[in-house]
Amino acid sequence: MRLLVASAVAGLLALSPNAAWSEEKLFLYNWTDYTSPEAIKKFEAETGIKVTIDTYDSNETLLAKLKAGATGYDVIIPSHNFVPILIDEKLVQKYDAKALPNFANVEDRWKNPEWDKNQEYTAPFHWGTTSVAYREDLYGKKLESLGEFFKPGDKAAGRVSVFKTPEEVVNLAHLYLGQKFCNPDPAEMQKVQDLLLAQKPAVNTYSSEGMNDRLINGDSVISTQWNGYALKGRTEGAKSGKIVTYAYPKEGVIGWMDNMMIPATAGNVENAKKFINFMMAPENMALQANFTGYAAGIKGMEAGLNEEMRTAPEINAPADVKIVFSWACDAPSQKLIDKVWTNILK
């Protein structure tokens, strides 16, 4: 039935003069290893649209490519902090995601997000969080505040691991101090610096690799961590009876979300909308989530998720957790972040 409708729509589109050559194609530009082949196969079978995938490895690459005048992409999936940049640079077009039938499946908390207040340019894709993970068996209690990470007690002194990415660490400090991200105020950044300098004697590594290794072998008791990695750490540690727990501190966690957008130069806008609508169906997004291991803000996905994805506390953040989204900082606040970081490591 659906196939019939799809071919009927395709037939109608074929009548419009310049769509004749393009109606069966969709060019998706997505992150590397971030597209479920099963979901694409299903989309192609349902709609008869042939999908071509190209990949990028950073938001900067995507931005640079579009700015350099790359055309022909119909759907791109940038992170939330690059959405305003793409809109300002007029590289994307409005497409009213709210009018798509499957938009009703989007969880309320992801509707009208900060980076696209009227939901004109984006539809939600995967999302994730950054917080700290800890060895619950060594620590002896639940970690409830980021203060336990920044001012560790005896249990964790000398066994704290911190990311090597200044933005994420400074953002965690902002969360703990109750400040806003991308802070241009030198006095507030001074407090961040004091906090991180006071923490330093308790730190064993500044590194964004091997977090799970250090937690499992006991080098670290508390470590900054991404939720997807924490899931791997928990399953890995459980094999030898080590308990690696991803914390949801009361101050909140840092969030990121990827979004489906349509470039201004897209040649197959209607197909792009069909694809975006397709991905917002719970059974399809579940295929995608099982493939990547990330959460997605679509209601009713549970039935399609595998056991691990459905139950993982790292992926399924409690509903009352405060998730604060990071931003691409402007030049002055970025300079302050770099300065603080150099002062900590010099």
Add this chain to the structure above:
Amino acid sequence: MIASAQTPALRRFLGLLPALAVIGLFMLVPVAIMALYSFLEANPFGGIVWRFSPEAYVQFLFERDLADNLVFQSGYLIIILRSLGLAVLATILCLIVGFPIAYFIARQPARHRNIWIYLITIPFWTNQLVRTFAWIIILGRNGTIELPFRWLGILGADDTLGLMYTDFAIVIGLIYAFIPIMVLPIYASLEKLDFRLVEASADLYSSTFETFRRVIIPLAKPGIVAGSILVFIPCLGAFIQPDLLGGGKKLMLGSLVQFQFATARNWPFGAAVAMILLAFVVLCLLWYAQAARRAGAQSGALAHA
């Protein structure tokens, strides 16, 4: 037809052309690009703006306060001094460990020497990153060194010797990575050493230490200097060992350059730091050339004596 006097020069030039092209393309051009970038303005989203600015070099020693006045700041200078200190320490330790090895090999029967040299170079066949990771397994918690202590009950279940993530671990990693390039040049000069001179020194009632100080060391000096330079330069720019074994707690010159390009999105400053690093390397090489010339003059004098 063409004047025959020019032909040899032309031929020589043509013969050298491939080598010149390789050096020009893979060394001079990249260095020139780096030098150029270090004098441009940074683009906040990465990359550069094509506008001349000495800011990258000014930034190394001064920072601008809110009123845009230049204020001296020592942060980057400390990083340079720390890198220099660590490189000097690693070089001296490499020398102390490497010299006896080279001497030992040089005193072996000629047919055995190649086997020893071969053994020394084997680690070079493996990626440096992998070899450094191996030290995490050796020095780390529950690692090779700690295991016996654990079996004997000296270390409790949650105790550690704390070898990892220290300056000690960094220096161990540096020595291990660079000792072959210390041993080989020293061996090369000791191999040529005429051991009859050592015997003559002993016959003339010189103590072992005096012989070592006045005969062996001066004759091995070109090798010692070459080895020291070859170890010192990569140690100065090393960032794998400080990051993996030292826990990245203190920035080194190498990590500073990497940080500027990858994270801070300040390419001109990264390029400027790399140029400063290069300046140190060139200074070392000039000093080496000087020392080699003096050593040459000295051994010449010895031969005449």
